[in-house]
Amino acid sequence: MQKFLFLGDFCLIFVAFVLATEQTFKQAQNLDNISVGIMFAVVMQVTFLGLGLYKSKLREKLLGLTRRLFIATAISYLLLSIMVQFIENHVVNSESIFYACVYSLLASAIFRFLLIRNNVLGFARRNVVVLGCGQRALIIEERMRRDVDKEGFNLLGFVHMEGDIPADIKENHIVVLKNGLVEFVIKNHVHEIVVATDERRENLPVDDLFSCKLRGVVVTEILDFIEKETGQIAVNLIYPSWVIYSDGFVPSNDIRNTFDWLFNAALSTILFLVAWPFMLLTVIAIKLEDGLDKPCFYKQERVGLRGNIFQIIKFRSMKLDAENNGAQWAKTSDSRITKVGSIIRKYRIDELPQIYNVLAGDMGFVGPRPERPEFVEQLRTKIPYYNERHNVKSGLTGWAQLKYPYGATVMDAEEKLKFDLYYIKHRSFFLDLSIIIQTFEVILFGKGR
Known part of the structure; x- marks a missing residue:
């Protein structure tokens, strides 16, 4: 979703630059204009990143987003006004930079308004089901209870497994598999299964998970799921073999x-x-x-x-x-x-x-x-x-x-x-x-x- 937002901003900012330079110089675009336009868009988007506008869990309403956009645009204008002094051609000047920044601000603000109004970013959400409804699964229930915490996926529910330690998971969040896991996955278009059982030995439906994996369904361990969705590692769930076999922890040299x-x-x-x-x-x-x-x-x-x-x-x-x-x-x-x-x-x-x-x-x-x-x-x-x-x-x-x-x-x-x-x-x-x-x-x- 953030990639979609990033690419949308890039296109809008580049078009804003094109319109501003054509308005200022009354001339068609050439290769110099295109290269400077790309530079303009990159500088704008770096300041957007610095102001938190590409955070996946930015808890701001439209007014807060507009404020951030305004400050980011002002910073970009100052940086670009300095940079333009070192560009030895007639592609841009202070006037065209000003208009390009104003157009970019308006375009990005309207773009975000439409996304919020129509919930466009929700179209690519993954359907996720959690195997387990015990203490380990409860961590997902508690940490991802708000809509902003589930921006990238739809949580279909928790499946009770043998050996689960009783936990306070809401009754309406528990899924009953009437015809088995594979049938549920196919019927509900599940994209990812999160394994969060409290006791795995002889309790995991290995054959069903194997069949789901062959159908392209992602099977994820709870530690990896939490890491991916929250940007943190659940210390209380870590076990040595996970650290040993996981990617990352690159040594220094x-x-x-x-x-x-x-x-x-x-x-x-x-x-x-x-x-x-x-x-x-x-x-x-x-x-x-x-x-x-x-x-x-x-x-x-x-x-x-x-x-x-x-x-x-x-x-x-x-x-x-x-x-x-x-x-x-x-x-x-x-x-x-x-x-x-x-x-x-x-x-x-x-x-x-x-x-x-x-x-x-x-x-x-x-x-x-x-x-x-x-x-x-x-x-x-x-x-x-x-x-x-x-x-x-x-x-x-x-x-x-x-x-x-x-x-x-x-x-x-x-x-x-x-x-x-x-x-x-x-x-x-x-x-x-x-x-x-x-x-x-x-x-x-x-x-x-």
């Missing part, structure tokens, strides 16, 4: 590590060149609030790659006596946070000094957020596989930061670990780039804490 450092160093340098005025203003603001003799920065021990301890550097956002009673979880509306601190935390400005940690090699730009040793000792005993998040470098931003709100409990830490493990399994240059682009949405809309 010297070439990858060198490239990672160069990539992170380049990004950090660019970020510093852009952000140093905000950092200077933050120093001044902290001094004005707390006094000239009070520190602006603070160092704190964190656990990084392979469990190594390093000193993280941040702008001080809490009072000096914030931890007189020992290490504590930060929480929403924390009384220890200063007035300046509440602002810089909201827009992630307090994280900017960690540029030094990235350049020093303690952290990467993307990765699991480093936690304090005191909390790591506590969490590793309560949450299975928690130590696995230390198999990659910690990061300034990460998949968990995008997908899960700020947490201050063991339960929150477990939820964030599910996203961290997904990142570790699928980490790649393109996933890192996508996370970095989407982080701008968090900064622009002040979603940090």
